[in-house]
Amino acid sequence: MSGVPGGEALTALAEAAVGGDEQALRAARESVRRALGDEALVDAAAVVGNFERMVRIADGTGIPLDEPMAMITADMRAELSIDAYGGAERTGEIRGAKRLAGRLLSRVLPTAFKLLARR
Amino acid sequence: MAAFDYSSAPFPIRADLSEAYRITWRWLARPGSWWTGAEKLAIAAASRSARGCALCAERKQALSPFAVDGEHEGEHAGVAEETVDTVHRLVGDPSRLSRSWLEKLLAQGRISDGHYVELLGIVVCMASIDGFHRALGLPLEPLPAPEPGSPSGYRPATAVPGVAWVPMIPDGKADGAESDLYSGRAPNVLRAMSLVPDCVRQMRSLSMAQYVPIAMVPDPTANPGRAISRAQIELVAGRVSALNECFY
Numbered sequence: 001m002s003g004v005p006g007g008e009a010l011t012a013l014a015e016a017a018v019g020g021d022e023q024a025l026r027a028a029r030e031s032v033r034r035a036l037g038d039e040a041l042v043d044a045a046a047v048v049g050n051f052e053r054m055v056r057i058a059d060g061t062g063i064p065l066d067e068p069m070a071m072i073t074a075d076m077r078a079e080l081s082i083d084a085y086g087g088a089e090r091t092g093e094i095r096g097a098k099r100l101a102g103r104l105l106s107r108v109l110p111t112a113f114k115l116l117a118r119r
Numbered sequence: 120m121a122a123f124d125y126s127s128a129p130f131p132i133r134a135d136l137s138e139a140y141r142i143t144w145r146w147l148a149r150p151g152s153w154w155t156g157a158e159k160l161a162i163a164a165a166s167r168s169a170r171g172c173a174l175c176a177e178r179k180q181a182l183s184p185f186a187v188d189g190e191h192e193g194e195h196a197g198v199a200e201e202t203v204d205t206v207h208r209l210v211g212d213p214s215r216l217s218r219s220w221l222e223k224l225l226a227q228g229r230i231s232d233g234h235y236v237e238l239l240g241i242v243v244c245m246a247s248i249d250g251f252h253r254a255l256g257l258p259l260e261p262l263p264a265p266e267p268g269s270p271s272g273y274r275p276a277t278a279v280p281g282v283a284w285v286p287m288i289p290d291g292k293a294d295g296a297e298s299d300l301y302s303g304r305a306p307n308v309l310r311a312m313s314l315v316p317d318c319v320r321q322m323r324s325l326s327m328a329q330y331v332p333i334a335m336v337p338d339p340t341a342n343p344g345r346a347i348s349r350a351q352i353e354l355v356a357g358r359v360s361a362l363n364e365c366f367y
Binding site: 004006017018020029036038045060 | 130131132133136170171209210213214215216217218221236239242243244246247248249250251253254255256282283284285287306307308310311312322325326328329330345346347348350351352354355356358359360362363364365366367
């Protein structure tokens with residue numbers, strides 16, 4: 001799975017909350033409570049709420065992906081088939097020097113963030 | 120009893136969450152830039168009741184969401200038909216909206232781009248607050264009573280057409296009355312609703328409580344003291360976004 005502690009329970013919560021299956025949601029809440037505790041459940045539910053908002057802001061206004069993010073994520077999006085989403089057409093294809101620059105950045109940034117986290 | 124009183128909730132709920140929700144409830148009740156308080160609350164009620172609409176479920180399964188006609192289910196008192204449809208599409212199938220759909224809606228002449236952005240602001244606030252309650256199995260908070268007054272008609276002079284379907288305030292132009300919205304280079308999602316500045320303010324307020332403060336977003340190691348790590352936060356965020364097929 002993701003390697004994130006409690007990842008399976010958190011994923012189940014997200015899926016049940018978006019899907020609207022009440023029985024699955026009750027089970028998912030209990031899983032998160034057992035794995036991570038009550039406060040973690042509340043924080044996870046808050047993130048669910050936050051992104052139910054954010055996705056509609058993006059798709060309701062037709063905003064494209066910001067160029068730096070589009071460059072860094074070009075390879076990953078292709079690999080995960082995210083470019084097949086309907087909203088992908090709003091973001092221009094990243095090619096040539098920008099694709100190369102994005103590829104280099106995407107390799108450097110994870111290390112940079114790990115170093116930041118250690119400080 | 121004050122709104123969002125969680126004293127009887129089965130889990131401890133952070134005070135900043137209830138305070139952020141109260142701020143949004145007060146905003147909903149007030150006249151906005153384009154809709155009255157009563158109209159905003161009618162839109163909020165329609166948005167809340169859009170979940171479970173059979174027409175929306177049928178459209179979501181269809182090859183094209185625009186190929187299926189019918190009547191929406193839910194609470195629509197005080198909301199015009201095209202506004203109800205707009206609300207339901209934003210709630211039920213946002214990833215398949217298009218520029219041409221919005222252009223046709225605005226060309227009907229019944230609502231302006233400002234009306235649309237403010238409506239969007241209402242729908243997304245309801246999605247996030249109700250989404251939180253549903254995820255926890257908590258009852259939905261009753262909507263407040265409307266305050267009297269007329270919409271201001273306020274439109275930021277710096278908002279211009281650009282990369283989105285609606286005008287936005289460009290980078291570096293959020294100044295004066297809008298200087299609190301963002302500064303410097305701002306991501307598109309922060310600028311998206313800037314045609315109605317209060318919608319951005321609501322977004323920032325809710326993000327601070329439900330996710331992380333805007334300033335912390337770019338740093339994937341930053342965490343404002345939540346009970347889950349940033350990695351766990353982003354796992355949930357990514358999954359919700361993927362399930363909604365949100366490319367951004």
